[in-house]
Amino acid sequence: MIRVYGNSLGVDCSLIRKLTQQTLADLIPNADVSVSIIFKDMDKHYGLCYYRTNRPYRVFLSRNLSLRQTLLTLFHELAHVKQFVRGELAEFIQGRHRLYRWKQKEFYLETKNSPWEKDANRIMYRYWRKYNGKRG
Numbered sequence: 001m002i003r004v005y006g007n008s009l010g011v012d013c014s015l016i017r018k019l020t021q022q023t024l025a026d027l028i029p030n031a032d033v034s035v036s037i038i039f040k041d042m043d044k045h046y047g048l049c050y051y052r053t054n055r056p057y058r059v060f061l062s063r064n065l066s067l068r069q070t071l072l073t074l075f076h077e078l079a080h081v082k083q084f085v086r087g088e089l090a091e092f093i094q095g096r097h098r099l100y101r102w103k104q105k106e107f108y109l110e111t112k113n114s115p116w117e118k119d120a121n122r123i124m125y126r127y128w129r130k131y132n133g134k135r136g
C-alpha cells in the first residue's frame with residue numbers, strides 16, 4: 001500500500017504514487033511493503049527514510065524541490081527501502097551511538113561515501129534515466 005501525504009509544490013501526487021509503485025515493484029518484486037510518502041517543509045535534507053518494525057516505511061520528501069530533484073530524492077529514498085527490506089542495511093542505537101550494519105559489516109558513521117549511500121545513488125540515477133527514457 002502506497003500512500004502520499006501532504007503535497008509537493010511542483011510535482012503531482014499521482015506521479016509520485018505511480019513512480020513509487022513501479023520502482024518498488026522493480027526493486028523488490030515479491031515484497032509486500034507499505035510505504036508512506038510524506039511531503040513536508042524540510043531545511044536540512046531533501047529526503048529521509050525511516051523504518052519501524054511492523055509499520056509502513058516512511059519516506060519524507062521536501063515539498064520545495066524541482067521535479068528533477070524531487071524524483072531523484074524519491075528514487076534515492078526508495079533504494080533505502082529496498083536495502084531495509086532485503087536486510088542489506090540495518091540501523092541500531094547502541095548506548096549513545098547509532099550503528100549501521102551493511103551486508104554484515106558494522107559502521108559508526110554515515111557519510112556520502114558510505115556503501116549504502118553509494119548503492120542508493122546508483123539506483124537513483126538508474127531510475128532517473130529510466131524515467132527520462134520513457135518520457136523522451
Ligand SMILES: [Zn+2]
Binds near residue numbers: 076080117120
Ligand atoms: Zn541516503
